[in-house]
Amino acid sequence: MIRVWSDNQSAGMLDRHGPRGAAFAYGEGVDAPRAVSMTMPVRVASWDHAWGLHPIFEMNLPEGALRERLRLAFAKATGTFDDLDLLAVVGRSQVGRLRYTAVDAALDEEVPFQSVDEILASRRDSGLFAFLLQRFAAYSGISGVQPKVLVRDEADSAVLSATPERKSPSVRGATHIVKFWDPNEYPHLAANEFFCLRVAEKCGLDVPRYRLAEDGSALVIDRFDLRPDGSYCGVEDFCVLNARPTSEKYRGGYETALFKRVKDFVTGETLASELGRLFTLFAVNTVLRNGDAHLKNFALVYDDVLGGPRLAPVYDVVTTTAYLPQDAMALTLGGSAKWPDAKKLASIGTLRCGLTPRRAREIFDVIATAVSEVAAEMRRYMAEHPEFAEVGERMLQEWASGIKLSLGFETPAWRPAPTLSRAALPSP
Ligand SMILES: Nc1ncnc2c1ncn2[C@@H]1O[C@H](COP(=O)(O)OP(=O)(O)O)[C@@H](O)[C@H]1O
Numbered sequence: 465m466i467r468v469w470s471d472n473q474s475a476g477m478l479d480r481h482g483p484r485g486a487a488f489a490y491g492e493g494v495d496a497p498r499a500v501s502m503t504m505p506v507r508v509a510s511w512d513h514a515w516g517l518h519p520i521f522e523m524n525l526p527e528g529a530l531r532e533r534l535r536l537a538f539a540k541a542t543g544t545f546d547d548l549d550l551l552a553v554v555g556r557s558q559v560g561r562l563r564y565t566a567v568d569a570a571l572d573e574e575v576p577f578q579s580v581d582e583i584l585a586s587r588r589d590s591g592l593f594a595f596l597l598q599r600f601a602a603y604s605g606i607s608g609v610q611p612k613v614l615v616r617d618e619a620d621s622a623v624l625s626a627t628p629e630r631k632s633p634s635v636r637g638a639t640h641i642v643k644f645w646d647p648n649e650y651p652h653l654a655a656n657e658f659f660c661l662r663v664a665e666k667c668g669l670d671v672p673r674y675r676l677a678e679d680g681s682a683l684v685i686d687r688f689d690l691r692p693d694g695s696y697c698g699v700e701d702f703c704v705l706n707a708r709p710t711s712e713k714y715r716g717g718y719e720t721a722l723f724k725r726v727k728d729f730v731t732g733e734t735l736a737s738e739l740g741r742l743f744t745l746f747a748v749n750t751v752l753r754n755g756d757a758h759l760k761n762f763a764l765v766y767d768d769v770l771g772g773p774r775l776a777p778v779y780d781v782v783t784t785t786a787y788l789p790q791d792a793m794a795l796t797l798g799g800s801a802k803w804p805d806a807k808k809l810a811s812i813g814t815l816r817c818g819l820t821p822r823r824a825r826e827i828f829d830v831i832a833t834a835v836s837e838v839a840a841e842m843r844r845y846m847a848e849h850p851e852f853a854e855v856g857e858r859m860l861q862e863w864a865s866g867i868k869l870s871l872g873f874e875t876p877a878w879r880p881a882p883t884l885s886r887a888a889l890p891s892p
């Protein structure tokens with residue numbers, strides 16, 4: 465059994481239940497604003513889940529490389545290692561406002577310091593990355609398949625704690641996410657994501673500060689859920705909002721699981737603007753050919769679990785077709801995972817997001833301009849970092865076909881030289 469905390473206060477107890485499930489019960493006297501999720505209001509009856517952990521508790525469990533590392537390190541002591549064990553290991557340091565501890569333990573969310581400047585200046589072969597993974601894995605309650613850790617930057621903690629509205633003496637939890645990449649699988653993924661985020665930013669979307677290590681070996685992203693006073697706001701991804709386990713993050717269609725679902729949670733005056741932003745983000749993902757825009761790569765954030773969520777700032781946008789030329793969309797649109805043409809994409813804006821056809825076209829224009837500008841920046845970076853040139857060229861080709869096929873614009877002038885045309889890649 466473990467204790468669940470929301471906003472630094474005890475909310476209730478979570479334990480294994482039935483052959484494969486889990487049960488969560490709110491503690492006595494816990495009031496409505498302490499609810500652990502918008503989908504699980506405070507009530508007397510327990511919330512029982514037949515299979516695995518409830519989506520909100522499973523939301524930040526490490527996947528992929530980080531999960532395997534933690535399993536190897538901690539399974540030895542207990543013999544077995546299930547999701548509840550993993551939650552207990554990474555529970556004190558999580559994305560969002562929930563924390564997990566032993567039943568009788570106090571909440572200590574202190575994460576060791578690590579200079580972000582050092583990470584940005586370090587070289588891939590320096591050993592720092594192996595050290596970061598080893599040291600910070602157990603503080604990394606963060607999902608995703610790519611290797612990554614949560615760290616606490618000393619300089620940023622001090623700046624944050626000096627702000628006038630501070631409530632705590634310093635930020636004790638993690639301040640940044642550090643994302644690495646596997647050279648055998650997705651070479652230069654950090655630079656790929658960096659330039660994709662740059663496009664999103666130029667489209668006017670809210671993107672947290674993101675920095676690329678000098679040698680391209682890591683991407684360091686400021687946490688968007690950290691408030692100036694050192695507390696954290698609520699984060700719920702679209703697996704949680706659809707009551708789905710992580711294993712179903714690729715299931716279904718965007719129409720219901722994303723565009724309809726957002727209307728179930730975002731209401732009132734903010735809905736129209738949030739739908740406009742969501743459409744822009746969706747179109748950016750499409751044009752940049754991100755085949756990994758699954759349900760965990762969209763989220764809502766909130767200060768109050770009882771109302772007022774908004775779309776989370778942008779994260780995890782990458783051109784996956786630079787590695788997998790055949791990659792298609794993560795979920796379907798109109799029953800198909802094929803990249804939509806301009807007409808189909810625009811209809812998502814008008815039919816699902818309440819935009820006028822003219823507004824949808826304006827968004828297309830903004831995206832095309834942003835992509836052209838970032839393409840020029842990326843070319844300069846490629847000249848200075850020849851090791852990125854091959855992946856960069858592939859990205860540019862993919863962006864060019866995204867603009868042509870999904871926005872319906874003429875092939876941009878920056879289309880790469882014929883020697884590096886699509887023919888050089890495995891045929892789609
Ligand atoms: N800047 C951020 N601040 C807070 N949480 C974030 C931020 N970026 C990502 N996350 C959370 O971390 C998870 C994993 O990050 P993500 O970039 O999606 O990694 P991956 O590429 O491995 O999927 C996301 O699903 C989201 O919940």
Ligand SMILES: [Mg+2]
Pocket residue numbers: 608609760761780
């Ligand atoms: Mg992700």
